[in-house]
Amino acid sequence: MKSRIAYLVEPNQFEIRETETVYGDDELLVKVEACGLCTWELNHFHGRIGKTPMSLGHEWVGTVVEMGTNTSGFMIGDVVTGLPNQLTGFSDYIAVKGAASFKVGPHINPVHALGEPLKCVITVLRGAAPEAGDFGIIMGAGPMGLWAIQALSGKLLAGLIAVDIDDEKLALAKRYGATHTINAKREQVPERINEITNGHLADFVIEGTGSVSVINDCIQLLKYGRGRLVLMSAYKSAGSIDMETVINKSIEIRATHPGYSLNEVDDQRRAVSLLNNGVFQMDQIISHVFELADIQKAFESLEKRPPGYLKGIVVPNKYGRSYSGFHG
Secondary structure, rough: EEEEEEEEOOOEEEEEEEEEEEOOOEEEEEEEEEOOOHHHHHHHHOOOOOOOOOOOOOOEEEEEEOOOOOOOOOOOOOOOEEEEOOOEEEEEEEEEEHHEEEEEOOOHOOOOOOHHHHHHHHHHHHHHOOOOOOEEEOOOOOHHHHHHHHHHHHOOOOOEEEEEHHHHHHHHHHHHOOOOOOOOOOOHHHHHHHHHHOOOOEEEEOOOOOHHHHHHHHHHEOOOOOOOOEEEEOOOOOOOOOOHHHHOOOEEEEEHHHHHOOOOHHHHHHHHHHOOOOOOOOOOOOOEEHHHHHHHHHHHHHHHHOOOOOOEEEOOOOOOOOOOOOOO
């Protein structure tokens, strides 16, 4: 199948090329509906990871157009998402393993079904290990933090507290189920956490800002005795961590990245189940949509984050569906 695909031909420079997309007996040929923009791939964009020329894109969702002979459980026309074989999501068509792909319900807008980042949220939740009556803190109300709030909302926790410096993001956190929100620019976070929890402090903190300095803030907010510090973000350096407090409080630090998952395919299955059940919502989180031809602008926007930017996606042809309210 002929397919346009975005290649990073040198650091900071994309080029659209036409290539032949082939698939194996255990693979599905999928027409890409959307592929999410992920901060991790800025490492490739700037030349820190990989060797050019290379393709990118791993947060894919698409429609099955052909199937390998050793795939089952799918039909032509199914919308699917899942784990990527390789970084090729910024293209018209991709080949994906049937065993790592899952069907999206017909009631879900296909461009909202970004399976891979939701799989990562499931891995984060495994690390947080919420228990009845816990106080949980989400530090940073970006897309991952907001999806974590959606999954944690309900009546299990004694309190679900979102901390950020952006009032619009905090309003979304409240809408999605946070019981309390704190603007760290205007409020003293430790005092507010002490007040909200009546001195108990947090049973777990999910760190989603990517700032090393915030890790020590999180450590201070955790209770004494096996409080869980969940590192959802990636960090360029280790910085200086307050190990004295970590030891005194017996804090458990859990780096909830792919290696933390006991079974990534099963985490993906669970994520798509929650998506189909209406737990994960995208309508206010996907803020910017770019055509495949605008992949350069898409990555520049991912890096510089224009006003109102939360989550960007790339689509081969954004005029094929309704994108009212999105920016380009």
